[in-house]
Amino acid sequence: MIKEIKTIDNFNFENQTALIRVDFNVPVNKFYRITDDTRIQYSIPTIQKILSEKGKIVIISHFGRPKGIPLKTHSLKFLVNYLSKKLKITVNFFGDCIGETVIKKVNKLKNGEILLLENLRFYKEEEKEDENFAFELSKLGNIYVNDAFSVAHRFHTSITVLPKFFGKKNVLVFLKREIQYLDQFLYGKGKRPITILLGGSKISSKIEIIENLINFADYILIGGGMSYPFIKIKGGKIGDSLIEKDEKIEKTLKKIFHKYQNKIEIIHLPIDVVAADSFKNEANTKTIPIHSIPNGWMGLDIGPRTIKKFCEIIEKSKTILWNGPMGVFEFQNFSLGTRFIAKTIANSTEKGAFSLIGGGDSLASLRMENCDKKISYLSTGGGAMLDSLKNKMLPGIKAII
Template identity: 80%
Template sequence: MTKKIKTINDFNFENQTALIRVDFNVPINKSYEITDDTRIRYSIPTIQKILYEKGKIVLISHFGRPKGISSKIYSLKFLVHYLSKQLKVTVNFHEHCVGETVRKKVNELKNGEILLLENLRFYKEEEEENENFAYELSKLGDIYVNDAFGVSHRFHSSITILPKFFGKKKCIGFLMKKEIQFIDKFSYGKGKRPITILLGGAKISSKIKIIENIINFADYILIGGAMSYPFIKMKGGMIGDSMIEKNQSIENTLKKIFHKNKNNIIHLPKDVIIADSFKNEANTKISPIHSIPNGWMGLDIGPFSIKNFCKIIEKSETILWNGPVGVFEFSNFSYGTRSIAKSVANTTEKGAFSLVGGGDSIASLKMEKCDQKISYLSTGGGAMLDSLKTQTLPGISAVIQ
């Protein structure tokens, strides 16, 4: 896939203004200090390459969900000091994204200078694929660069419409290139075998199409969290009050998956930690997953399942993980997810390739202090999952055209 897409290596940026769509939607604390700067750090090489070539840079990003309304809470201004420090260059800021004052500010940029514009989502047009808004943005650069993998599955103006106005002068940055290359190992089964894909989390609807696709080439598919209960129920198991998404299309797809699972590629938990209420202090016991009593719900995978999942991970050469295998935010039900985190990290240290995406999965790795041991932490859980449905992401298609 990467061969068809122009990257920033295909351009010389001297005397050119690069309009870079980045994803600086980073988690912060109450003091506006960044608690995880992965997304920004991964975009730094793209920015540095353009600076080195004496190009000019205009950065555009969203932050949070301000729903088309300007507010200090969602301003990107807090990033100026951090970016200036990281890049060792003064980063200028403008409180708008479009309009005459912005164009004037961009025209004043000298080679090697950076201008960060205000939150794109202060304009409702950003989330509406608005041609006029995209056209106004296009006046701010000579070359369009998409380095915002985390939102490249969204049909937003700066992702899908803006590139149209740049003809052949559009490309992806280094962060995007890496994400595409690594996901290709899974999307097309190119990775070294055995290939193991571990999917957890609450919603099966967002991942069921992925399972239908990856079952054609994965060696092992491990399913944990609330995603496992529709499978158990379909097989005639009793799941008590466990969380389950009810949806006819899910049931139909599950039937197709069961039909395809002739080689027993899919592995479900055998035992779970069940609780009598949805809270950390609930009464708990271990139960077989197919016979959970009424009034009880499964909130984590059990000791046998942890052992089984870890055994499979440890014999894998290529591992993708997205989503916790229990209610990770409750400390009493986080053991399964933390055990998986350690197992993926240890297997990576022994030479396997690992790709991990999704906030909770990455948080559990950090909790166990093993996030540095993973081959690559994806900057977009949702975009990573959409890539596994064998679609070319909208943001990538827009750059290829």
């Protein structure tokens, strides 16, 4: 079924108006200068392809969480100059995304011209799978192009409802690229050894991934806040380390340990941690075994023995996936583990390994070490990537099948 989905190469866009759903929800500083343009970079080839065929382009996206309220701080207007320079063409902007005036602007577009519309989330209907809102958006083009993998897991109007109004004129740009790379982990198609690194604070979003990938991975390395529930059910003392409070998590982890007894050696937990007496960069610290964190102390980074162990595994791996930091890396004093992991994956990639990294924090740590360009593939969709690794059909794909 997925093979039947049309890609951008199946269409000639001459004299056509392409309504492109992108994800230009990019991080910006207080001056609205873009600090990471990865998501935009991935959409540039799509835009250029349509322009080269003398098509017309209408771009729709969300930015931030204005919750249905038009806010100047959440306008997409700041993108105009950047996109114009990047594409070497004037990008027009209009401060709305539906209505008669918008339709008139679209109808005035000439072949090879671009119109960027205002934030979809200025309408609360965008996040409610609203048929009427989708119908109004559908008037803005005759080919729908979804080039927003990072929001393909969302049940939002422009992702799941809008494609229904375009029949066979639906295009998924990201599908082939993302599926091709994720399959290396989902079905063990990558070169071995295959290593999965999972970090961050929320284990609830990644338990299914562990269950799904334990059959294909050679190593599953777990760090960050994710590791403490594991240590706790094994009888370790985690002090005041932050963990998700959910009774189901403990039961599910016990079930994993019982169900996969013969494969449990695949899962590698930290040996030691850098513990702190408070949640701040200037806290007092000590490096101790992870299973004996005293009350009043919390683990905020993996320790040197764990760094050495994890890096040795990464160095001998041929296929590597990473999502989530190894500690509170935004605090300089607790960023060492995450930074070492980032550098080691980059070095292994330069030596021939395939690496796929997703999630905002993981990508940020790569940029901190100036090694984001050394990774095989950076996935712009943290949540979408996680849902894919659970072997779930993403809503944005299902809507087009």
